[in-house]
């Protein structure tokens with residue numbers, strides 16, 4: 001019985017990929033070894049405790065797997081975003097849904113790099129790259145998610161400090177985070193986008209507390225938490241970029257890339273689901289022959305292979321545009337919604353082809369079924385993606 005997606009041979013692409021060079025592939029070998037040796041053997045334990053060990057973060061840091069796209073002067077390797085892509089693909093390939101490196105390295109770090117003051121970059125990025133600290137970003141609140149302008153967490157200026165009050169929910173890396181970028185209103189609560197700012201808040205500040213990891217349907221190894229701010233004093237020097245009211249513009253800047261991260265993960269996850277199912281259907285027998293020999297199985301797998309390939313080609317082309325800094329938000333929104341829907345469709349069919357075993361959590365396809373669903377919700381729901389696309393027509 002395969003215990004991880006990684007145990008099944010990959011399905012060769014129908015259209016060869018052209019994105020990666022030899023240096024990328026060497027990096028992929030390191031990443032693959034890391035996930036197979038450090039993460040897969042521990043993932044069940046991570047699921048039980050609802051977080052990934054800090055030691056795993058530190059090992060990733062030692063291998064240069066955290067914040068690798070950051071410039072060398074801030075502790076990174078200054079490499080292109082295909083290196084991040086490889087990290088997301090290899091994580092999806094083994095179904096390691098609990099690991100929150102991507103949010104830390106490819107979302108939080110980019111906010112600091114793009115908008116942080118020199119002091120903020122120097123203070124945070126190098127220790128993020130070593131895994132010495134873990135970071136999160138907190139936008140969603142119990143009362144609002146899609147409508148971010150409606151957040152009610154406030155940061156009221158008081159001398160050299162802000163005093164922060166409010167609550168955030170569904171925060172990835174929330175339990176372990178040592179620093180979190182928090183979307184707050186520095187203006188009136190009713191001031192919408194103009195009053196929104198991003199504040200860097202250290203986890204050890206008085207009045208900042210974390211809830212227990214939330215009891216999620218899937219992604220059970222990921223430490224997703226509520227965060228509470230009860231009159232937390234934060235120095236004004238922690239305001240990202242040092243300017244009030246820029247939070248919304250900052251949140252917009254990397255949206256295309258943040259959505260591509262989900263699309264990349266979903267296509268790689270769909271490839272892995274297909275591979276494990278091809279493997280399973282060749283080995284499982286019914287009525288005296290492998291279930292792979294039934295026409296229904298062959299046609300289903302042919303459809304899935306075709307759809308996954310079509311998704312892969314679109315995503316790879318988007319990644320080329322990412323490298324050229326030409327990917328627009330609507331094309332990335334299309335990638336996010338279509339590929340996360342694709343993952344759900346593919347995994348659902350793969351569960352069916354596994355029969356009863358597809359419903360047993362010891363099988364990787366059952367894990368994929370519960371883990372993959374969230375991709376249609378976070379990073380902006382798929383309905384919001386369609387709204388964005390519709391506005392371009």
Ligand SMILES: Cc1cc2nc3c(=O)[nH]c(=O)nc-3n(C[C@H](O)[C@H](O)[C@H](O)COP(=O)(O)OP(=O)(O)OC[C@H]3O[C@@H](n4cnc5c(N)ncnc54)[C@H](O)[C@@H]3O)c2cc1C
Pocket residue numbers: 136137138139140143144145146147169170171172173216219224374377378379380381382383384387
């Ligand atoms: C596992 C997980 C991890 C997450 N990690 C983070 C994190 O690290 N940081 C963070 O800040 N947040 C995080 N989130 C929160 C996530 O981004 C939000 O759940 C998401 O943006 C949706 O917000 P909501 O849950 O408030 O749903 P709502 O906004 O209440 O939406 C409910 C439904 O209404 C629909 N809807 C809303 N507005 C419209 C509209 N204008 N048109 C059509 N339909 C609409 C939505 O599509 C959805 O179907 C995470 C969520 C999950 C599940």
